[in-house]
Amino acid sequence: MNVTLPIDSILKMLLPLSNDNKKWLADKLYEDIKAGNKIAMMSQRLDSLTELRQGWDGNNALPIDQRTYSNMQAVLLCCHDEDVEQWLLFPDIDGSLYLDLKSDKADAGIILSSNAFSFFTDDHAEKDIPFSTDVFMKVLRSINKLVA
Numbered sequence: 001m002n003v004t005l006p007i008d009s010i011l012k013m014l015l016p017l018s019n020d021n022k023k024w025l026a027d028k029l030y031e032d033i034k035a036g037n038k039i040a041m042m043s044q045r046l047d048s049l050t051e052l053r054q055g056w057d058g059n060n061a062l063p064i065d066q067r068t069y070s071n072m073q074a075v076l077l078c079c080h081d082e083d084v085e086q087w088l089l090f091p092d093i094d095g096s097l098y099l100d101l102k103s104d105k106a107d108a109g110i111i112l113s114s115n116a117f118s119f120f121t122d123d124h125a126e127k128d129i130p131f132s133t134d135v136f137m138k139v140l141r142s143i144n145k146l147v148a
Contacts, residue, residue, distance in 0.1 A: 023095065038081040044091055046072055049091050062095035067114035072097055074133045075112075075140075083140055103147040110140065121146060 052063050078083070090098045096113040110119045118127040119139055129135060 038085050039076055039079055042084050042087070043073075044077050044095075045089050046076070049089070049097070052091055053125070056091070057093055059093075061091070061093035064091055064097065065095040065114045068096055068112055071112055071114070071131055071133075071136075075136055078133055078137050079140075083144065086144070087140075101143065101147065105147045106143075108143045108147070110136075110143075111137070119143065 046069065050069055052061075054063055055061060058065070072089075072148050082086040086103060087099045087101050090100060092098045092111065094113075096111055099112070101108040106122045108119065108121045110117055112131070114131075116128045116131050117136055117139075118129065119125065121143060129139070
């Protein structure tokens, strides 16, 4: 038989905490929860986009490609919240995903497909870069530095 105890009961059994330590632990747990919010939100958004069916735009838009979905999941597993903090995720009519960033310093976009990605900033663009998580993350973080 499994017994589930609330976290405070477990902590009381494992650690005799002073009030200062209790506050530190509570703050740390809150920070950890808060830190994952943007990635969690983008992951939920990604999952909801997979529910789109052919014609979701009222014309002939394709559903999100499964490999594109997997590529984006791989990216999110490598991200920290600050990596995706300013980015918004949208479906594209060809089954790809579009990440959009608008800031006071620059506008940028990344189009992710099943085997490649393209990106643009205000003064630079590259097309059809073979997808790898490492290269994608380097581009994403480079763009983020432009707008920091």
